[in-house]
Amino acid sequence: MFLAVAEGGTVRAAADMLAVNHATIIRGIGRLEEKLSTKLFDKLPSGYKLTDAGADIVELAGQMSSASAQIEAKIFGRDQSISGPLRLTLPVSFATDLLMPTLADFSAAYPNIALEIIGSGSVVNLSNREADVALRVVIGNGAPPDNLYGTRLGGFHTGYYVRRDLLEVRSKPVAWLLGANEAVPSDWQPAGGITTTATPIRFAEMRSQYEAARAGMGISILPCFLGDADPLLARVPGGPVARAGDIWLLTHADTRRTKRVRLLCDQIHAAMRGFAPRLAGQVDGGGAELA
Amino acid sequence: MFLAVAEGGTVRAAADMLAVNHATIIRGIGRLEEKLSTKLFDKLPSGYKLTDAGADIVELAGQMSSASAQIEAKIFGRDQSISGPLRLTLPVSFATDLLMPTLADFSAAYPNIALEIIGSGSVVNLSNREADVALRVVIGNGAPPDNLYGTRLGGFHTGYYVRRDLLEVRSKPVAWLLGANEAVPSDWQPAGGITTTATPIRFAEMRSQYEAARAGMGISILPCFLGDADPLLARVPGGPVARAGDIWLLTHADTRRTKRVRLLCDQIHAAMRGFAPRLAGQVDGGGAELA
DNA sequence: CGCCAGCGGTGCGCCATTGCACCTCCTCGG
DNA sequence: CCGAGGAGGTGCAATGGCGCACCGCTGGCG
Numbered sequence: 001m002f003l004a005v006a007e008g009g010t011v012r013a014a015a016d017m018l019a020v021n022h023a024t025i026i027r028g029i030g031r032l033e034e035k036l037s038t039k040l041f042d043k044l045p046s047g048y049k050l051t052d053a054g055a056d057i058v059e060l061a062g063q064m065s066s067a068s069a070q071i072e073a074k075i076f077g078r079d080q081s082i083s084g085p086l087r088l089t090l091p092v093s094f095a096t097d098l099l100m101p102t103l104a105d106f107s108a109a110y111p112n113i114a115l116e117i118i119g120s121g122s123v124v125n126l127s128n129r130e131a132d133v134a135l136r137v138v139i140g141n142g143a144p145p146d147n148l149y150g151t152r153l154g155g156f157h158t159g160y161y162v163r164r165d166l167l168e169v170r171s172k173p174v175a176w177l178l179g180a181n182e183a184v185p186s187d188w189q190p191a192g193g194i195t196t197t198a199t200p201i202r203f204a205e206m207r208s209q210y211e212a213a214r215a216g217m218g219i220s221i222l223p224c225f226l227g228d229a230d231p232l233l234a235r236v237p238g239g240p241v242a243r244a245g246d247i248w249l250l251t252h253a254d255t256r257r258t259k260r261v262r263l264l265c266d267q268i269h270a271a272m273r274g275f276a277p278r279l280a281g282q283v284d285g286g287g288a289e290l291a
Numbered sequence: 292m293f294l295a296v297a298e299g300g301t302v303r304a305a306a307d308m309l310a311v312n313h314a315t316i317i318r319g320i321g322r323l324e325e326k327l328s329t330k331l332f333d334k335l336p337s338g339y340k341l342t343d344a345g346a347d348i349v350e351l352a353g354q355m356s357s358a359s360a361q362i363e364a365k366i367f368g369r370d371q372s373i374s375g376p377l378r379l380t381l382p383v384s385f386a387t388d389l390l391m392p393t394l395a396d397f398s399a400a401y402p403n404i405a406l407e408i409i410g411s412g413s414v415v416n417l418s419n420r421e422a423d424v425a426l427r428v429v430i431g432n433g434a435p436p437d438n439l440y441g442t443r444l445g446g447f448h449t450g451y452y453v454r455r456d457l458l459e460v461r462s463k464p465v466a467w468l469l470g471a472n473e474a475v476p477s478d479w480q481p482a483g484g485i486t487t488t489a490t491p492i493r494f495a496e497m498r499s500q501y502e503a504a505r506a507g508m509g510i511s512i513l514p515c516f517l518g519d520a521d522p523l524l525a526r527v528p529g530g531p532v533a534r535a536g537d538i539w540l541l542t543h544a545d546t547r548r549t550k551r552v553r554l555l556c557d558q559i560h561a562a563m564r565g566f567a568p569r570l571a572g573q574v575d576g577g578g579a580e581l582a
Numbered sequence: 583c584g585c586c587a588g589c590g591g592t593g594c595g596c597c598a599t600t601g602c603a604c605c606t607c608c609t610c611g612g
Numbered sequence: 613c614c615g616a617g618g619a620g621g622t623g624c625a626a627t628g629g630c631g632c633a634c635c636g637c638t639g640g641c642g
Contacts, residue, residue, distance in 0.1 A: 010618090010619070010620090011619080011620065011621095012618080012619075012620085020600080020601085021600070021601045021602075022619095022620085022621095023600075023601070023602085023620095023621080023622080024599080024600060024601075026620070026621065026622095027599075027600085028599095031599095036362075036363070036366045037370075037375070038366050038369070038370070043620070043621095044619090044620095045607070045608050045609080045619060045620080046608085046609090046618095046619070047619070047620085048620090052369075053366060053369055056365050056366075056369070057362045057365050057366065060358045060361050060362045060365065061358070061362065063354065063355075063358040064354075064355050064358040064359060064362075067351045067352070067354040067355040067358065068351075068355060070351050071327075071348045071351045071352065071355075072327070074347050074348050074351065075327045075329050075344060075347075075348065078329065078343075078344055078347070079328075079329075084328075301588085301589070301590090302589080302590065302591095303588080303589075303590085311630080311631085312630070312631045312632075313589095313590085313591095314591080314592080314630075314631070314632085315629080315630060315631075317590070317591065317592090318629075318630085319629090322629095334590065334591095335589090335590095336588095336589060336590075336637070336638050336639085337588095337589070337638085337639090338588095338589070338590085339590085
């Protein structure tokens with residue numbers, strides 16, 4: 001409870017995290033403060049804010065939580081049955097647009113495995129066993145952390161996409177739809193008479209960037225497996241297709257020997273091998289013939 | 292609860308450690324096993340014995356417990372008031388025969404400090420904050436652990452003691468009363484016509500060794516502050532008085548800046564300075580004149 | 583051979599903890 | 613200027629955990 005409130009900032013946010021009533025949180029924190037005879041939070045109208053004393057112990061509380069999670073992981077790792085919980089975290093776009101059929105097959109093949117899919121908007125901590133298997137995108141040439149076992153599933157490419165009808169009308173300049181860290185490309189210009197506006201529109205999440213492109217707001221850099229598969233989108237003439245990074249499949253050290261972790265990893269691995277052309281942008285999709 | 296059962300071996304021993312009913316332990320362990328859906332203990336008629344799975348997580352459970360204790364220590368360390376709990380651990384002989392008046396004075400001077408005295412038959416773990424201040428005897432020339440702050444209070448000497456009337460009667464040979472690791476001295480013999488038996492009687496605890504000497508069972512090696520102060524005992528003629536080791540006063544890194552820890556340490560420090568002659572065996576006590 | 587001490591296990595009454603509903607207060611925006 | 617929404621806080625009923633007393637079992641000892 002202490003960690004949840006410290007992280008969430010409010011009692012109600014912590015209650016949502018722990019799936020309990022917010023009154024329980026209030027009284028639990030109250031009991032903790034009484035037991036330690038120390039005020040851990042300043043109760044402001046805007047929420048709970050850590051006091052100095054509270055900040056001092058947040059790290060130690062994290063150690064307790066981590067140890068608890070590792071106990072679950074160790075016990076989970078001993079379980080070789082093909083029933084029980086199994087939590088997978090992966091980027092939402094991979095889940096909805098690429099692997100959903102694969103995951104549906106897996107769930108149908110092993111109905112006793114309670115598969116939980118966590119779209120990783122925020123970074124899920126695999127070390128604390130908030131998930132058992134993680135599919136992660138590493139931009140550029142990176143490597144996963146040491147205490148996690150990972151296999152590289154291959155690279156993926158991105159291209160420049162725009163709504164198909166904007167290629168034909170060419171009425172007015174279109175905007176650049178960029179992620180938080182992307183820059184307007186300086187080494188090429190859209191061919192075919194397309195003009196662009198000067199100031200880009202930025203998006204914090206790739207999903208909304210994709211939806212903006214579908215809505216015809218402008219040109220966006222998207223993974224090829226997303227853009228090519230969407231009949232509404234087309235590649236921008238002259239736009240380069242470049243390798244954006246690698247896809248890794250990570251498992252926790254304590255649980256990777258588990259039967260159901262192995263089964264899921266094998267299935268994802270096989271599926272991703274089949275998806276390699278789509279990931280590399282080598283499949284004729286909506287606008288491939290224009291590239 | 293899990294740690295207590297793993298350490299104690301039986302449910303009832305764990306219940307005593309935690310000062311709860313043994314039924315609570317049974318149901319608590321039951322809930323834990325249900326939550327992890329794993330058997331952690333083999334329920335034998337002789338007690339609870341760790342399974343492989345249970346042994347796997349005992350270390351992690353220890354980490355949780357340690358982190359919890361460190362939280363208490365950090366909070367305790369921030370508390371600069373002269374009220375609240377304060378736990379001191381020291382060998383029982385020091386508590387009862389040397390420092391009890393000092394501790395009584397301290398308790399009278401600061402009535403709001405709840406002083407708890409823990410006779411350290413077993414080794415109390417200061418790192419886990421089972422105590423705040425520890426007075427420890429180091430045999431020979433040792434040093435305390437790194438993460439504890441300690442000051443040397445000085446050395447103490449031991450001598451050879453026997454019940455006074457046995458010096459006068461000399462009816463029959465007396466036995467050697469030795470600790471677990473002591474040996475029959477080879478470089479001297481009792482003077483004054485005292486004869487000794489060949490096989491020593493051994494004691495696991497110094498306290499029972501002392502009581503055996505008072506009962507007239509034989510010759511025992513005792514700290515001088517104990518033997519000299521007891522009118523029933525006298526030094527064995529010819530018996531050497533030798534430095535046995537050092538006395539250290541240890542405090543936890545997180546709590547040593549606390550006001551009440553400082554106060555107690557200062558008072559013990561001052562008292563022990565006054566006790567230096569008695570500790571060195573330089574005070575005329577019960578049998579000093581016979582030395 | 584029987585007694586007894588110590589072990590784990592369980593039914594019952596009680597109380598702490600929880601969840602629900604509702605409250606006040608503050609803030610922000612129309 | 614006021615209403616809506618979201619923050620913390622609280623009374624009430626129900627549930628779940630706890631302590632007590634008691635049970636069956638085993639193993640050692642007179």
